[in-house]
Amino acid sequence: MAKTVGVLALQGDFAEHAQMLQRMGHRVVEVRLPHHLEGLDALIMPGGESTTFGKLAVRWGLIEPIRQFALSGKPVWGTCAGLIFLAKDVGRDQPTLGLMDIQVTRNAFGRQIDSFITPVQVRGLAGPAFMGVFIRAPRINTVGSGVEVLAELDDGAIVAARQGNLLATSFHPELTQDTRMHAFFLSL
Numbered sequence: 329m330a331k332t333v334g335v336l337a338l339q340g341d342f343a344e345h346a347q348m349l350q351r352m353g354h355r356v357v358e359v360r361l362p363h364h365l366e367g368l369d370a371l372i373m374p375g376g377e378s379t380t381f382g383k384l385a386v387r388w389g390l391i392e393p394i395r396q397f398a399l400s401g402k403p404v405w406g407t408c409a410g411l412i413f414l415a416k417d418v419g420r421d422q423p424t425l426g427l428m429d430i431q432v433t434r435n436a437f438g439r440q441i442d443s444f445i446t447p448v449q450v451r452g453l454a455g456p457a458f459m460g461v462f463i464r465a466p467r468i469n470t471v472g473s474g475v476e477v478l479a480e481l482d483d484g485a486i487v488a489a490r491q492g493n494l495l496a497t498s499f500h501p502e503l504t505q506d507t508r509m510h511a512f513f514l515s516l
């Protein structure tokens with residue numbers, strides 16, 4: 329069934345999420361202001377720079393409206409910088425939504441030049457391992473009791489997690505041709 333999905337479009341790779349959603353037959357709304365959240369079935373927060381998301385979200389009055397959207401039970405997914413923006417604890421002082429009970433380290437795998445692609449086994453996804461694209465990616469170090477770990481790398485870094493209607497991935501499914509993570513998210 330076609331859904332109306334918002335993509336936070338303050339900065340970052342929102343266009344790639346939008347393209348994938350459109351390919352899957354969904355309607356996309358670029359979210360830049362609080363009223364863009366009206367009528368959405370779900371919201372995706374892309375990769376980019378989480379400090380920039382924070383600054384712009386504060387400036388445009390988006391923090392509390394997105395929090396309320398998530399607390400109403402609608403699915404919200406953060407990829408990479410979006411994951412950081414969802415988190416309660418990012419180990420430093422920057423504005424986040426503080427919704428997900430995860431403790432995160434930013435840029436945990438090194439710099440841009442240390443970007444990598446590796447197969448990730450995601451619990452709940454049928455079929456082969458997902459190609460995880462990691463670009464200056466965060467890792468989740470610890471999760472609260474209400475958070476389910478969906479994927480870890482060999483070194484124990486948590487790279488996908490779910491807390492009810494909230495989903496977080498360190499990697500970038502929107503940069504692959506594989507629609508399974510997006511389909512999984514929209515089924516939450």
Ligand code: GLN
Pocket residue numbers: 374375376377378379407408409410412434435463464465466
């Ligand atoms: N390094 C970025 C941050 O800390 C995230 C990078 C990404 O989204 N690809 O916000």
